[in-house]
Amino acid sequence: xxxxxxxxxxxxxxxxxxxxxxxxxxxxxxxxxxxxxxxxxxxxxxxxxxxxxxxxxxxxxxxxxxxxxxxxxxxxxxxxxxxxxxxxxxxxxxxxxxxxxxxxxxxxxxxxxxxxxxxxxxxxxxxxxxxxxxxxxxxxxxxxxxxxxxxxxxxxxxxxxxxxxxxxxxxxxxxxxxxxxxx
Numbered sequence: 001x002x003x004x005x006x007x008x009x010x011x012x013x014x015x016x017x018x019x020x021x022x023x024x025x026x027x028x029x030x031x032x033x034x035x036x037x038x039x040x041x042x043x044x045x046x047x048x049x050x051x052x053x054x055x056x057x058x059x060x061x062x063x064x065x066x067x068x069x070x071x072x073x074x075x076x077x078x079x080x081x082x083x084x085x086x087x088x089x090x091x092x093x094x095x096x097x098x099x100x101x102x103x104x105x106x107x108x109x110x111x112x113x114x115x116x117x118x119x120x121x122x123x124x125x126x127x128x129x130x131x132x133x134x135x136x137x138x139x140x141x142x143x144x145x146x147x148x149x150x151x152x153x154x155x156x157x158x159x160x161x162x163x164x165x166x167x168x169x170x171x172x173x174x175x176x177x178x179x180x181x182x183x
Contacts, residue, residue: 004029004039006058010105011069012045015139018108022138033057041065041131044088049075051084061092065131069100071159085152097124097132098152102159103141104166111140119144123151
């Protein structure tokens with residue numbers, strides 16, 4: 001699959017690496033923007049408060065299957081929307097999903113060594129399901145569907161709970177990356 005990844009940080013860069021290893025053709029887009037017209041799927045992995053600005057520099061998004069991996073920490077979605085994912089759908093008109101925003105990018109390098117595939121929660125349009133679940137599996141995750149795109153606002157705000165748990169030292173609880181005697 002041809003995938004465009006908007007965002008070269010830990011999430012965008014890490015997923016791009018995993019998808020390239022799985023055999024996908026990945027176009028990496030940074031702050032300078034670019035044209036994603038040739039992509040079959042697009043991942044938006046930038047700071048959540050910068051989503052609206054991305055549509056000024058990234059072209060070719062119309063009708064694309066877009067996966068929103070942004071988080072709104074200390075920010076609100078654009079005016080008139082309950083989530084960044086719903087804003088993105090309003091701009092692209094294509095199948096849209098919220099995924100890859102709740103698993104820590106620092107764990108990407110440990111997925112291959114996990115006893116079991118870690119789960120990755122996603123919500124979104126039914127038309128996005130095949131692409132989203134394939135890209136989850138190709139990154140090493142077990143996709144967990146939690147509902148339609150209207151659930152994206154709940155998923156975006158729940159990241160704060162994940163951060164609180166991680167700061168409390170519970171990261172291994174979610175991933176079970178270490179051998180049983182070390183968990």
